[in-house]
Amino acid sequence: MSETLELASKLIACNSVTPNDVGCQDLLEQELKEVGFKCRTLREGMYPTFNLLALHSVDPKANFEGDPTILKNNPGPYDASGFVAPGPFTIFLGHTDVVPAKESDWNSDPFSPTIKDGVLYGRGAADMKGSDAAMTIALKNFVKKHPNYKGTIGLLMTSNEEGDAVGGIPFVAEWLKKERLYPDFCIVGEPSSSKTFGDIIKIGRRGSMTAHITINGKQGHVAYPEQIDNACHKGAQLIAALLEKPLDNGNEDFPPTSFNVTNFNSGVGAENVAPGTCQIMCNWRFSPLQTPVKLQRRLEKTMEELGIYATVRYVINGLPFISSKDGQLVTALKAAVEHHTKVTPDLNTLGGTSDGRFIAPLGTQVVEFGPINATIHKANECVNVEDLETLTKIYEEALEKLHL
Ligand SMILES: [Zn+2]
CATH class of the missing domain: 3.40.630.10 (Zn peptidases)
Structure with missing residues (x-):
């Protein structure tokens, strides 16, 4: 041996x-x-x-x-x-x-x-x-x-x-x-x-950054749509917007920056209640063409454009x-x-x-x-x-x- x-x-x-x-x-x-x-x-x-x-x-x-x-x-x-x-x-x-x-x-x-x-x-x-x-x-x-x-x-x-x-x-x-x-x-x-x-x-x-997002809406009975602001729908809109455009095309050494939703949580479990909050966990694997702040600004700008109110906690796992x-x-x-x-x-x-x-x-x-x-x-x-x-x-x- x-x-x-x-x-x-x-x-x-x-x-x-x-x-x-x-x-x-x-x-x-x-x-x-x-x-x-x-x-x-x-x-x-x-x-x-x-x-x-x-x-x-x-x-x-x-x-x-x-x-x-x-x-x-x-x-x-x-x-x-x-x-x-x-x-x-x-x-x-x-x-x-x-x-x-x-x-x-x-x-x-x-x-x-x-x-x-x-x-x-x-x-x-x-x-x-x-x-x-x-x-x-x-x-x-x-x-x-x-x-x-x-x-x-x-x-x-x-x-x-x-x-x-x-x-x-x-x-x-x-x-x-x-x-x-x-x-x-x-x-x-x-x-x-x-x-x-x-x-x-x-x-x-690549670098890695995670965001824990909590979107705030207004809970209510689905029979009265004018009285609710469905947080789950807002979450879906946000994800769609973030997936729409690629962040970059990568370079000779790095593949394009990727974005992935890792968790999506909303709703109280009842058939007739529109959720008032929605929690999203997501992660970016990013090339040197990005920085954590650049990615954070893009997320915040997208939320602003969609009229989304949320609290976000970022975890930078590595540059x-x-x-x-x-x-x-x-x-x-x-x-x-x-x-x-x-x-x-x-x-x-x-x-x-x-x-x-x-x-x-x-x-x-x-x-x-x-x-x-x-x-x-x-x-x-x-x-x-x-x-x-x-x-x-x-x-x-x-x-x-x-x-x-
Ligand atoms: Zn190992």
């Missing part, structure tokens, strides 16, 4: 449903400490989320322990501890938590790693304990093979990616900012491949980001994927969000690359054992291209 497969299997055996880590990060820490990584667990208050940050450098300027004299020597607005991560600084980003599994839907115990016909089955095999293992073993191999590499390399893990991210990467990103530890490059091991292993590298993501196709990170990873898979990856920004969106605002180039995502969040989630070995080699080669 290879090191990557062995580690992936150990991780799958931990029942780490969000936001529990149940020892997964300890396993990764043990591996990395063997080759000299400095590890710390970052936690926000009493939240159950665990985050592991493991860093390594052979540069004598590196300081991952902090410097108690720093505040005395550098009084300033920052409450930094004196960490120094010489560049180039590459971080692998992953998560140890998984979505729940209903055992009766599975052919094997979802938390007992099972290998059958060259395929590893278990909850998290593809999303993303297989990648967690590949990233860790790649870092280990790289350090062992290249004792004089340049810069800083590291691993960042959270146990709250599948949940609300509270105490997770948003908290770590703030901590990194405070400590002025800004990664240049971030490789997220999320399962990006679609049909064939290696076919997609995600080089950015769009993109890493240049000609940038060092995309170039390095693409070449490594082509070398090991003989597949030319499509570079795109499709799909859902990931924790990469919290790291990109640090000025970091962020990409996502990992195994085939066909079985993620499903029963009998699995990953090809061979792909995990190749993935380890790809990550290792990307490090070589960026740090030698």
Whole structure:
């Protein structure tokens, strides 16, 4: 059994449903400490989320322990501890938590790693304990093979990616900012491949914004239409108006901005009562051609034109980001994927969000690359054992291209 497969299997055996880590990060820490990584667990208050940050450098300027004299020597607005991560600084980003599994839907115990016909089955095999293992073993191999590499390399893990991210990467990103530890490059091991292993590298993501709209009308008996102002009809009008015109046509890197109603709720349940309120929940996945405020203004203008009175609460889930196709990170990873898979990856920004969106605002180039995502969040989630070995080699080669 290879090191990557062995580690992936150990991780799958931990029942780490969000936001529990149940020892997964300890396993990764043990591996990395063997080759000299400095590890710390970052936690926000009493939240159950665990985050592991493991860093390594052979540069004598590196300081991952902090410097108690720093505040005395550098009084300033920052409450930094004196960490120094010489560049180039590459971080692998992953998560140890998984979505729940209903055992009766599975052919094997979802938390007992099972290998059958060259395929590893278990909850998290593809999303993303297989990648967690590949990233860790790649870092280990790289350090062992290249004792004089340049810069800083590291691993960042959270146990709250599948949940609300509270105490997770948003908290770590703030901590990194405070400590002025800004990664240049971030490789997220999320399962990006679609049909064939290696076919997609995600080089950015769309933004996501949700609106919770409550429309106010006037409730009344349907037999007296002149006395009512049907909130449900207003909601329908609003949705029709918002769907009418496309927001943009996207650009070379991003598909057009999409709008979707995710919930529509109105009425008291009686056959003869016209509803006085209507609740709509909707979401935009937007390209950099939009901003949250631009989308909000459009919604508000549409309501004004229709004479709709409503209260709206917005939730901005993430802003769009993109890493240049000609940038060092995309170039390095693409070449490594082509070398090991003989597949030319499509570079795109499709799909859902990931924790990469919290790291990109640090000025970091962020990409996502990992195994085939066909079985993620499903029963009998699995990953090809061979792909995990190749993935380890790809990550290792990307490090070589960026740090030698
Ligand atoms: Zn994931």
